[in-house]
Amino acid sequence: MQKQTHSEEQIIGILREADGGKTVRQVCKDHNISDKTYYRWKRKYGRMEVADAKRLRELEKENTELKKIVAEQLLNIKVLEHVNAKKW
Template sequence: MKRIKFTESQIVKAIKEHENGKNVHDLCRELGISTAAFYKWRQRYGGMEVKELSKLKALEEENARLKK
């Protein structure tokens, strides 16, 4: 099964659409993902802006580098 990779900005955009009133099932159908995947995204990236997300990614990369 082919795995589709979404960028963080696409994930944040999808979460924003849901917050603006779009149905989860319709949104998941459009993106081609399961509802479980969407809820995992929402748990991790909910309430974030793209700017905050880039800071989070930089911190995660730095932590991974420091653990080595």
Template sequence: MRNKRFSKNQIKIILNEYEAGKPIPEIIEKYQISQATFYNWKAKYQNDSINDPEEIKKLKEDNERLRRMFVDISLENQKLKTLLEKYEESIKKAL
């Protein structure tokens, strides 16, 4: 497998230059990449905001909230199963 010349963070820096208004030909010349490479990076990484610390924090908070919800629902489900078993046993005894 071929070694990559640019890391994901370096690619994001290059794309940020483009977003700041730097023309594509200047970027291509400065970093010695092809136009196809630039457009491939743009398609792949431009909307990737996962390195944004605020986005990561928000995702972690959402993840924690969903985990708590899952635990609560699981406990409730277990309680209902136990009650159902007791109810079924009482019906069997009554018959």
């Protein structure tokens, strides 16, 4: 079975359908997702609007980039410490 990915906007739309009066089971059946997936999405995106989800995506991307920078700097520091530890 192929894994289907949904965008944040689609996920929020699906959650809003259940808030709009449909049952959770019916929404899950309509969109071919499990109850577990629905509740996991609800825990993560439950109170968000589409603009909030876009901002979350941007922040996660920025966080990833910052983590890479920190890792590179740590590596540079370790290399310099190793070079300076040698006696010339």
